[in-house]
Amino acid sequence: MSEHAVTAKQSLFTPFNVVAGLIVLMGAVLTVLRFTGGLGAVTNLSDDNPWGIWIGFDLLCGVALAAGGYTTSAACYIFGFKRFHSAVRPAILTAFLGYALVVFALHYDVGRPWRLPYPVFLSQGTSSILFEVGLCVFIYLSVLFVEYLPAFFEWQRMPKVRGFLVKLTMALTILGVVLSTLHQSSLGALFLIVPSKLHPLWYSPYLPVYFFISSMFAGLSMVIFEGSLSHRYLHHKMDQAYTSEHDGVMLGFAKAASLIMAGYLAVKLFGLSMDNRWSYLATGYGAWYLTEIIGFVALPCYLYAVAARDRNLGLVKRAAALTVIGIVVNRFNVSLVAFNWQLPPEARYFPSLGEIGISVFVVTVGVLAFRFIATRMPIFHAHPDYPESH
Amino acid sequence: MKRRRFLEMLGTAGLCLATPAAATSAGMGDVRPSPGAKGVLFDAVRCIGCRKCEAACNTVNELPAPKKPFDDLTVLETGRRTDAATYTVVNRYLPAEGAAPVYRKIQCNHCLEPACASACFVKALVKTPEGPVTYRADLCVGCRYCMVACSFNIPAYEYHSALTPRVMKCTMCAPRLAKGQLPGCVEACPKGALTFGRRTELLAQARERIKGSPGLYLDHVYGEREMGGTSWLTIAGVPFSQLGMREDLGTASAPELTAGALAGVPVVVGLWPVLLTGIYAISKRKEKQAEAEKRAAVAAAIAKASAEAEAKLSSELTKAEVANKRLIEIEVKKALESAGQDSAREES
Numbered sequence: 001m002s003e004h005a006v007t008a009k010q011s012l013f014t015p016f017n018v019v020a021g022l023i024v025l026m027g028a029v030l031t032v033l034r035f036t037g038g039l040g041a042v043t044n045l046s047d048d049n050p051w052g053i054w055i056g057f058d059l060l061c062g063v064a065l066a067a068g069g070y071t072t073s074a075a076c077y078i079f080g081f082k083r084f085h086s087a088v089r090p091a092i093l094t095a096f097l098g099y100a101l102v103v104f105a106l107h108y109d110v111g112r113p114w115r116l117p118y119p120v121f122l123s124q125g126t127s128s129i130l131f132e133v134g135l136c137v138f139i140y141l142s143v144l145f146v147e148y149l150p151a152f153f154e155w156q157r158m159p160k161v162r163g164f165l166v167k168l169t170m171a172l173t174i175l176g177v178v179l180s181t182l183h184q185s186s187l188g189a190l191f192l193i194v195p196s197k198l199h200p201l202w203y204s205p206y207l208p209v210y211f212f213i214s215s216m217f218a219g220l221s222m223v224i225f226e227g228s229l230s231h232r233y234l235h236h237k238m239d240q241a242y243t244s245e246h247d248g249v250m251l252g253f254a255k256a257a258s259l260i261m262a263g264y265l266a267v268k269l270f271g272l273s274m275d276n277r278w279s280y281l282a283t284g285y286g287a288w289y290l291t292e293i294i295g296f297v298a299l300p301c302y303l304y305a306v307a308a309r310d311r312n313l314g315l316v317k318r319a320a321a322l323t324v325i326g327i328v329v330n331r332f333n334v335s336l337v338a339f340n341w342q343l344p345p346e347a348r349y350f351p352s353l354g355e356i357g358i359s360v361f362v363v364t365v366g367v368l369a370f371r372f373i374a375t376r377m378p379i380f381h382a383h384p385d386y387p388e389s390h
Numbered sequence: 391m392k393r394r395r396f397l398e399m400l401g402t403a404g405l406c407l408a409t410p411a412a413a414t415s416a417g418m419g420d421v422r423p424s425p426g427a428k429g430v431l432f433d434a435v436r437c438i439g440c441r442k443c444e445a446a447c448n449t450v451n452e453l454p455a456p457k458k459p460f461d462d463l464t465v466l467e468t469g470r471r472t473d474a475a476t477y478t479v480v481n482r483y484l485p486a487e488g489a490a491p492v493y494r495k496i497q498c499n500h501c502l503e504p505a506c507a508s509a510c511f512v513k514a515l516v517k518t519p520e521g522p523v524t525y526r527a528d529l530c531v532g533c534r535y536c537m538v539a540c541s542f543n544i545p546a547y548e549y550h551s552a553l554t555p556r557v558m559k560c561t562m563c564a565p566r567l568a569k570g571q572l573p574g575c576v577e578a579c580p581k582g583a584l585t586f587g588r589r590t591e592l593l594a595q596a597r598e599r600i601k602g603s604p605g606l607y608l609d610h611v612y613g614e615r616e617m618g619g620t621s622w623l624t625i626a627g628v629p630f631s632q633l634g635m636r637e638d639l640g641t642a643s644a645p646e647l648t649a650g651a652l653a654g655v656p657v658v659v660g661l662w663p664v665l666l667t668g669i670y671a672i673s674k675r676k677e678k679q680a681e682a683e684k685r686a687a688v689a690a691a692i693a694k695a696s697a698e699a700e701a702k703l704s705s706e707l708t709k710a711e712v713a714n715k716r717l718i719e720i721e722v723k724k725a726l727e728s729a730g731q732d733s734a735r736e737e738s
Contacts, residue, residue, distance in 0.1 A: 040549030047473055047546040050534035078666050080673030111532020111547070111555035119511040123529050129648055130535045131511035132655060170670070178662045182655060189651035193505055193644050196541040196636060208651050 020364050027361030030354055034108055042354030048340060049349035056335035057359050058105035060187055061328050062098055063137070064211070067219025068226070069095025069144055070173075070180040075256070077173045086242040087249045089151060089379050090230065091223045096144040097366050097373075103141060105362045129189045136183035143176050154383040155376060162386075185212035191334060199338035201280050201289040206271040207334075213264045217257040218327040221300075224253050224320035234374055239381035251308055254316040257323065258304035261297055268293060285341065292333060296326025427502075428521035428567065429589035429621035430576060431596055432495050434633065435606050436583035439466055439480055439493035446578030447478045447497075450563060469634065472496060473546045477560040478575060485628040492626065494633045495575070495584070498523060498544045498560035499613060500621035505644030506536035506545060514557075521589065521621045522562035530557055541617055541639050562621070589621055596625050618643025 034042050045052050072091035076084045107113035120138055125131045146165060153162035188211030195203050204210070227246065231238075238246075272278065280286050300322040307315035336349060374380060445460035447453070454475045458465050466482040478497035485492055500523045507515040507523060514529040515536055532555055537545045548555040563573035571577070576584040585592060593614060600607040612630050613620035616639050624630070631637045 036552050038548070038550045038552045038555060041552075043549075045547075045549060047471065047537065048543055050537035050547060074666075078670045078673070080670075080677060109533075111534070111551075112530070112553075115512075115529075115531040118529060118531055123512045123514075125511040125513045127508045127645060127648075127652070128511040128535070129651060130509065130533060132652070134511055174663050174666045174670075177666055178659060181658050181662060185654070186651065189648060190535070190538075192647050192651055193509060193539045194541065195647065196639050197538075205650065208654070 020368055023361055023364040024368075026357055027364070030357050030361065031108075033354065034358070039109075039111065042352065042358070044349060044352040044355065046347075046349065048343060048347050051335060051339075052349055053332075053336070053351045053355050053359055054105055054109040056332050057328070058109070058362055059102055060331035060335055062102040062105065063184065063187060064215045064218040064327050064331060065222045065324065066095040066098025066102070067180060067184060067215040068223040069098075069147075069219070070176045071216055071219040072223055073147070073173045074177050077170060078177070081252065083245060083248050084252060086245040086380075087223060087227065087253075090226065090374070091219075092144060092147050093151070093370065093373060093379055094222065094226050095219075096141075096148045097369050099137060099141045099144055100369075101362050101366045102137065104365070105358070108358055129186050129192070133183050133186045133190065136179045136186070140176065140179040140183065143172050143179065147172050147176070151373075151377045151379055151383075154378050154386060157385070159385070180215070181212060184215040185209065187211050188334070191339075194339075197340055197342075198334065199280075199285050199341040200275070200277050201272075201285055202334050202338040204271040204275055206267060206274075209267060210264070210271070213260060213267060214327060214330060217260045217264065217323060220253045220257040220260070221320040221323035221327075224250055224257075224316060225324050228317045228320070230374065230380065234371070234380060237375060237380045241382060242380050247311075247313060250313055250316050251311060254304045254319065255308040257319075258301050258308060261301035261304070261323070265293070265297060265301065268297075285338065288333070288337070292326065292329050296322065296329050300326060424519040425590065427519065427589055427621060428562070428587065429500065429592050429623060430562070430573065431585040431587075431592040432622065432624045433583045433585070433599065434492055434494055434624060434626035434628075436581045437480070437493040437495065438581055438583075439463065439482055439491070440580065441465075441480055442578045442580060443495060443575035443584065444476070444478055444480060446574040447560070448476075450566065450574035451477055451561075453477065466493075472498075472544055472559065474548045474556075474558045476546075477558065481634065483628075483633050485632040492628055492633060494624070494626070494635070496544075497575070497622065498562070499542055499617075500560075500562055501617055501643070502619040502621065503617075503643035503645050505539040505541060505617070508645045508648065509535045509539035511535065518564065520564070520567060522564040522567065523559075524561055524564050525557055525559065527554075527556045532557075539644060541636065541644075589623070592623055596623055600625060615641045617641075618646065 030042055039045055043052055043054075068091040072084060072088050075081045076088050103116075106116065110116065119125060119131055119134050146168065150162050150165050153159075153165070185208035188207035188209075191198050191203065191207055192205070227250065231246070281290065300319045303315055303319035303322065306312070307319055340348060378386075441460045441463065448456070448460070456475070466480070469481050470476075470479040472479060478495060480493050480495050482491045482493055500517075500521060502517070504515065504517050504523045507513075507517050511533065512529045512531055514526045514531075515523060516526070517523050532547075534545075534547055534557070536557060537543075537547060545557050545559045547557055563571070563575075566573060572586050573584075576586045585595065587595075593611060596611045600609055600611075606627050607625055608627060608629065610625075610630070612624040612626070612635060613622055618641065624635070626633060629637070
């Protein structure tokens, strides 16, 4: 134990830790401001723009990018791609932390966060899409927590509890896919209620379908992206099985993402034709729409395909980064850029430094938690007691 | 024929089971108003922009005093919207150059099937049978989805309240209505631009006014069908778009817009587990089959190899036997020969 303490002390003031520490400090200051001065003290939110980046980024992007949990576990356990097994635990951990942070960030955004359990336990507004989102996120966060727990109990050497939880894998995976289908699509369905506020190029009765399909390749790309980052910084924690399977996972996911993105493009095209929105393409918003579709979906889709064919891992990583950015662009477009598009420029929303600060703080907390867990618990390596179960 | 009839019955039963679920999940049952529901008719032709309604609203709702007093009409020079301290505003519009200004009062329209109430995930906003859409601050979480959902941009939020922020909007003076009083604004209007009453009667009255002076009014009661209909109705002499009112809202109510997505929930919950378990079973079976085939192939290979080996062995054995026999025969022959020689020697 004393040895550990010494090494911990030595490595405490790394550049990473210093930057992370400063961000956490900033987050603490902003938290105080937020909960003493109200939302108005730190945000640029207004009566016309009730949702800002805490919804557009922290909630919409957070949930979409945490979709790697259900896609990876479904691929491995339901569709029988056993070669993706080593990717399941990091993906589940990323998803669990992602959802936990979404809920954490919501505590800043809603006016009275201590009432967040109300919709589930006190007064159920079942006619609301947001009720469905809330209920699903609440249950799914619990599911992800249970799915993550075996790693914790292996670390704590509690084989009985661990053994029981492992038996639930199949049921939890199916439950996870059901819940993810529901709330990933519902996040898009949130905007179905405002055809008058969302630009016609982004508004579509297919919004829930768009959000669900895009969550799949968002999740896959995030697993690739997160995997390449972990490879660089947590390589010493990875075992033979993880590193040997890693390239196969990347290429398999690249292929899958490319196929799903092609399907997404087809559905987008279908929606555009169904609603006959072609004329809008010639406008300024049309140019931005085409940038999103061609630059951030069609291009990474093609890059993924080429990378999978040539077994080019570098290209897979670049395509993944582009896809992740594309998801952020899409969610921002739906919730912020194309939302309230008819309002005069001075009534439009742009995030304040305080809002950006809290979002950066939330992401930093996530990275720190991921590092804390991945360096201690069997995430990238099998536990010596359970060599087969990784 | 019998089978077909059975299938038809099955289909009908399925529909019957599905419909009430879809209807309740869309919350239609909660928000349908009763026929006696009250409303207000606003007549933009009669409004003179005196802001008396704003002042009365401020008083009866005990809202904070504004920066500029209500008799200061210079505020009409800029367009305003409702906010956390203002449930209603009157704006001035200049429909054409040189034309007389037209005024419009803005407040909650109290939709028949309100977007805000259908969007509220704690039922803090409710359409009451009497007409008003009311708000319960003791339930509100502060997600502000009602503000996103409202096509009329009416609900406002107390962004500067740290611990008890509320959504703020006109209540049609529901507490006053309960006491038999008129809404504050209606009571204060000196020009009869606001009329309170049963919505059905207000619609009839609006049509009468339009019919009575066709030169003064356009033949449209705004709110009769917009967004599924509203309790607050507006008539005017200039196109509503020139009064800052959206004419592209359509007649679908908010619950209709989200009913499809909500109806998908039971489909996903019902179908996914079955399909996924099926896919799991298939992939498992394929895996097993592959394993069985592998095992069979291995067994066959072993069998073949051992059969070959046995055949070889037996042929070797027979060969060896033959060779042995021959050897024995030779030996016997040799022995016999030598014995014959021996006996011949003895005889000689």
